[in-house]
Amino acid sequence: MRPLIAETRREPFSPTPVACETPVGSLLIPERLNIWAWVLGYTAILTTLSVLRYNLWLATGLDLGMYKQALWLIWHRGLQYPSSFTGHPLLGLHASYILLPLSLLYRVGGTGALLCAQAFSLGLGYLLLRRIAETLGVSPGTAHAVGTAYLLFPVVLGSNLFDFHPVTLALPAVLAAIDASLRGRGRWLAAWLVVGLLCSDTLVLPIFTWGLALLMQRRTRLGLLTAALATIVAAVDALLVLPHLGGPGVSAPAAALLSVAGLSTRATAALVAIQSLRGWEYLIWLLAPLSGLLALGRRQVANLWWVPGVAVVVANLTHTTPAATSPFNQLTLPAVPFLFTAVLASLAGPASAPRRWFTLGPVALFLIVFAAHQVATNWRNVPHAITSLTAVANRIPPTAPVIAQNFALAHLAGRSVARLPVVALRKGMAPGTYILLVPGTTAGTTPTTALGSLEARAISLGHAKRIYHRGGITLLKTKTRTPGVAGRA
Amino acid sequence: MKLASVVRRRLASVRVWIELIRNLAVRDVETRYKHSILGLYWAIINPLLSAFIYSFVFGTLLHSGTSDGQPFVVYILTGFTFWNLFANGLLSAAGSVSGSAALLAKLYFPRVVLPTAAVLARLIDFLFSLAVLAVFIAGYGVAVHWTLVFLAPLLLLELVFAWGLGFLLSALNVLYRDVTQLLNLVLMVWIWLAPVMVAVNGRAEWLQSLFLLDPMGGIIQAERDMLFTGHLTSPVSLWSAIAWTLFVFFAGLSLFKRIEPAFSEVL
Numbered sequence: 041m042r043p044l045i046a047e048t049r050r051e052p053f054s055p056t057p058v059a060c061e062t063p064v065g066s067l068l069i070p071e072r073l074n075i076w077a078w079v080l081g082y083t084a085i086l087t088t089l090s091v092l093r094y095n096l097w098l099a100t101g102l103d104l105g106m107y108k109q110a111l112w113l114i115w116h117r118g119l120q121y122p123s124s125f126t127g128h129p130l131l132g133l134h135a136s137y138i139l140l141p142l143s144l145l146y147r148v149g150g151t152g153a154l155l156c157a158q159a160f161s162l163g164l165g166y167l168l169l170r171r172i173a174e175t176l177g178v179s180p181g182t183a184h185a186v187g188t189a190y191l192l193f194p195v196v197l198g199s200n201l202f203d204f205h206p207v208t209l210a211l212p213a214v215l216a217a218i219d220a221s222l223r224g225r226g227r228w229l230a231a232w233l234v235v236g237l238l239c240s241d242t243l244v245l246p247i248f249t250w251g252l253a254l255l256m257q258r259r260t261r262l263g264l265l266t267a268a269l270a271t272i273v274a275a276v277d278a279l280l281v282l283p284h285l286g287g288p289g290v291s292a293p294a295a296a297l298l299s300v301a302g303l304s305t306r307a308t309a310a311l312v313a314i315q316s317l318r319g320w321e322y323l324i325w326l327l328a329p330l331s332g333l334l335a336l337g338r339r340q341v342a343n344l345w346w347v348p349g350v351a352v353v354v355a356n357l358t359h360t361t362p363a364a365t366s367p368f369n370q371l372t373l374p375a376v377p378f379l380f381t382a383v384l385a386s387l388a389g390p391a392s393a394p395r396r397w398f399t400l401g402p403v404a405l406f407l408i409v410f411a412a413h414q415v416a417t418n419w420r421n422v423p424h425a426i427t428s429l430t431a432v433a434n435r436i437p438p439t440a441p442v443i444a445q446n447f448a449l450a451h452l453a454g455r456s457v458a459r460l461p462v463v464a465l466r467k468g469m470a471p472g473t474y475i476l477l478v479p480g481t482t483a484g485t486t487p488t489t490a491l492g493s494l495e496a497r498a499i500s501l502g503h504a505k506r507i508y509h510r511g512g513i514t515l516l517k518t519k520t521r522t523p524g525v526a527g528r529a
Numbered sequence: 530m531k532l533a534s535v536v537r538r539r540l541a542s543v544r545v546w547i548e549l550i551r552n553l554a555v556r557d558v559e560t561r562y563k564h565s566i567l568g569l570y571w572a573i574i575n576p577l578l579s580a581f582i583y584s585f586v587f588g589t590l591l592h593s594g595t596s597d598g599q600p601f602v603v604y605i606l607t608g609f610t611f612w613n614l615f616a617n618g619l620l621s622a623a624g625s626v627s628g629s630a631a632l633l634a635k636l637y638f639p640r641v642v643l644p645t646a647a648v649l650a651r652l653i654d655f656l657f658s659l660a661v662l663a664v665f666i667a668g669y670g671v672a673v674h675w676t677l678v679f680l681a682p683l684l685l686l687e688l689v690f691a692w693g694l695g696f697l698l699s700a701l702n703v704l705y706r707d708v709t710q711l712l713n714l715v716l717m718v719w720i721w722l723a724p725v726m727v728a729v730n731g732r733a734e735w736l737q738s739l740f741l742l743d744p745m746g747g748i749i750q751a752e753r754d755m756l757f758t759g760h761l762t763s764p765v766s767l768w769s770a771i772a773w774t775l776f777v778f779f780a781g782l783s784l785f786k787r788i789e790p791a792f793s794e795v796l
Binding site: 069070073074076077080081083084087088091092094095096149150151152153155156159160426427429430 | 733734735737738742763764765766767768769771772773775776779780782783786787
């Protein structure tokens with residue numbers, strides 16, 4: 041047998057063509073690679089944790105289900121098709137125009153692409169904070185400490201693990217806008233602000249107050265530009281988009297404007313919230329990491345960068361929904377870029393890098409407390425028999441209407457009709473609807489009694505038949521229309 | 530004008546890099562098989578022999594199988610073919626810098642081309658293994674899905690993962706020679722944590738999740754899915770593998786560039 045390569049046909053390596061001292065690109069500078077490694081490391085860890093939560097049927101926040109359905113509807117039915125969760129198009133919820141390109145991403149990459157994009161977007165904040173720190177003249181060691189604290193900030197980590205929300209995609213745009221304003225680049229500032237505001241109108245309040253803060257700093261051109269952009273987006277949303285696409289609660293322009301700005305009419309609510317344990321818990325989770333950073337070297341603590349962040353926090357304290365004062369979801373996210381820029385502005389100037397124990401000690405302590413909190417809240421209530429649950433869920437046809445609890449809707453909502461059992465009880469069910477019930481798992485908003493009533497109603501009236509009933513999992517399919525409780529009354 | 534000249538210079542340097550990588554990869558393949566009687570046929574014999582052994586042990590002695598009724602020997606050989614591309618590429622890359630001490634002393638060239646060429650050189654072996662796999666698939670009459678065209682991006686992902694880890698390990702191996710020894714042990718354990726010899730379909734959901742959250746597990750299962758079934762077992766988990774691949778690549782390159790100035794001194 042003759043070997044395929046019996047002899048060397050040419051010189052294996054000639055020294056002549058290797059005079060290449062030109063670098064391929066500035067990306068190969070170790071410092072920059074290091075920053076990208078931090079961003080991508082965070083993305084990888086958070087994507088894995090989000091995927092694990094999803095695979096274990098622990099995504100109970102309902103937002104993932106709602107947005108999956110919204111993206112499915114935009115791609116298959118158009119912009120104005122109402123969501124079965126809210127009764128109106130989800131574009132009218134926060135005027136998140138980013139849903140349009142996201143629908144393409146969801147179509148191509150599915151749920152994993154959304155979770156990965158969210159983790160990457162939040163991870164990019166580290167890179168942009170390092171850039172802002174460079175612009176402000178903060179030493180690299182301190183900037184790294186602030187960037188790490190940002191990645192571990194309860195709001196950032198919690199938003200990532202909670203579910204999915206388009207406002208997370210606005211965060212890098214706002215940070216890039218802040219950097220552009222510090223460098224005095226008006227056009228870039230405007231471009232990034234537009235991108236941020238198109239992601240979610242919840243940014244209107246901090247961006248408007250930022251504009252005012254810039255005016256107070258006598259940076260008139262940039263201040264006017266920022267405030268004007270926020271005002272235009274608020275006006276367009278409140279006068280055109282929300283009354284047309286939003287629900288009945290925001291049909292009047294005044295109510296819509298309050299919704300856009302994230303404000304409550306109850307000004308005294310802030311005082312009530314501040315007296316409650318929940319309000320204090322919220323403030324401690326937010327302020328403890330920031331005050332730890334300020335201890336690295338205070339110089340100009342009283343700066344105007346705090347104003348937009350504080351505005352969001354106060355607005356959340358006045359809000360009636362309990363979720364607004366949770367430090368682990370996306371509702372406080374619009375404040376984050378400004379709070380961390382304020383910290384960086386406080387630390388500007390040459391300084392020695394923070395001592396390693398100073399950084400590692402609090403980080404380790406925070407991670408232990410945060411992990412314990414997460415395990416006690418978000419990582420409990422894994423539905424039993426998830427293997428069977430997955431198999432049963434796979435038996436539901438991809439376009440059939442479905443009724444399921446919130447943790448199951450994160451998997452099943454990518455279709456035109458997906459509802460919670462309590463809503464189905466009220467509104468009734470069309471023939472051919474699949475009802476997936478796991479009464480043993482009570483995670484989320486649906487009480488076990490509602491599940492029992494739904495099953496009893498569907499079966500006893502002879503409207504549905506059982507397809508699967510084993511190991512605490514029930515799958516029903518309706519044969520005829522089942523009237524809702526309200527309809528029957 | 531200035532930008533155009535910068536772009537032209539950089540493109541020229543990229544061309545030189547590609548030429549250099551190609552030369553080093555060819556040298557790697559040639560030196561590996563140069564003084565052997567069977568030469569490149571070894572690239573066919575190795576996977577063929579492994580397939581026969583595993584098919585005898587798992588198929589005939591242990592009566593193992595997959596839940597979808599696919600012949601186990603085909604299942605294992607597919608896993609091995611894709612795993613070997615990664616494992617062999619990684620092993621070659623890990624020793625690429627420390628094994629080129631003479632070259633590094635004589636010539637100046639960007640050091641990153643060494644692990645790059647080492648990983649790419651393994652593509653030749655992989656192509657031969659793929660031919661063996663094709664024969665087995667045809668021999669057992671297993672249907673192949675048209676989605677096998679998506680193997681190309683998945684293979685690219687696998688190569689980038691091996692490439693990134695190759696950067697990391699080749700740099701560390703210059704400082705600590707234990708790295709290659711340790712790598713052999715790690716790969717020996719890792720192969721059992723990826724769905725190479727273990728079928729994930731039909732396992733408990735949590736176990737499936739653990740298998741597929743391992744980046745190599747996610748990639749290998751996706752490659753197998755694209756080849757045979759046409760639908761991914763867990764498309765969500767593949768995104769986790771993509772994220773880890775990008776991280777490993779950038780972290781590996783970053784560490785390599787950081788240690789690079791010490792190469793000439795240590796070697």
